[in-house]
Amino acid sequence: MVISKETHALTIALHKTGLTGKSITASKIAPQSTICRIIKELLIVAKKAPGRPRRTSKCQDHLLKVFFCSSGQFTVGVWRGLTSSPYKVTSEKLCLAQQELHFQASTYLCLLESVRNHLIFHEEYHGKGEHSFEEVAGLVGFKMPQQPGGKGWEG
């Protein structure tokens, strides 16, 4: 799994805050684990060039930055770890309270996961249109009657 520079840096920063790879995925401490799961979800739908691993797109990095990285006390710590990042935490952005940030992250994760699962079910179970009379008759082993002269009501 290869991710773009920024997201990679974010993950490294998460490691630096004292979380191991295992605990990042297993930890219940939001939003560190939540953000990692969001990145994972984003990677699933990320564009994949043939023969290359998936990588998060610019748009997705931007999302991570704006949603979770430029606001909140937690993320300030994370972004201090990103010395090479062109994005700096400024006080102009609204600083969401920690709890609000957690809530927003988990809501967004829920959206991504549910949409993906819903799509799987949708493709499996949703109707692919309607059958014609001939097909329906065929399903139960019947045949539609042949009427070469028409049915009489076509006008």
Added chain:
Amino acid sequence: MLPSLHRMLCTRPVVLGSGLCRGLCSLETTFIQKRYYAPPTERKKFYQNVSIAQGEGGYEINLDHRKLKTPQGKLFTVPSEPLAIAVATEWDSQRDTIKFFTMHLTTLCNTALDNPTQRNKEQLIKSSLKFLDTDTVCYRVEEPPGLVELQTNEWDPVLKWAENRYDVVIGSSTSIMGPDIPDKTRDVFHRHLASYNSWSLLGIEFMITQLKSFILSMCLVDRFLTVQKAVLLSRLEEEYQIQHWGSVEWAHDYDLQEIQARTAAGTLFVHLCSSSSTSKHKLLQD
């Protein structure tokens, strides 16, 4: 069984007129398989890159070098940057075809911009408050005992929280007429909803119609419950029946994921639309 019936009726609107009409039409045009009265749910992907741009009216979405428009042809602009980015990510996540039914945030923005039902703020508030009369968490059963206990244990704390938070009386009922909501409660909620802008109100109404509960929606707006928990509480009777009779993937799980996705989108939409007003701008320094 009543709340569940109520829920089913609400979730599955059957358009009798058009169904009948289609039935008649199909007699004549047997070979036509498409439903012409419904807009297409998918479309071939016609762009590569998605980006956002700051315009006069707010943030716009660019698909390659074309500007995104609403179904009614208006320019797609949203008031907050995070919302624009979330919408852009939805477009960016589409692979070979654009699946509109998975793009809930885009849909909500389109509805807010186009306002196809031509409703104003007052009408939005009224239609939201209407759900209070038949709120899922206020509608209780008398049997079976297991479900009664479950409803009491799970719904009472939520109801109590709402009553304390807004300093109102709501109460629950086992009658088919539902609980008697005092006028004062209605006034309080009306005033509270009036403090939101019309975009947020649209999101709140959307959440309410997913959860079939005004109270659970307010719990989400106030960040008292998580989306998963709110959806679970909304589907409490279904979950109880699933424990007894087993889960049917194409009905229960499908429904769950869809409601969860829509509720999460609604919650995010409300928060993103109402939070921009609280951001502070830094004074220029030199």
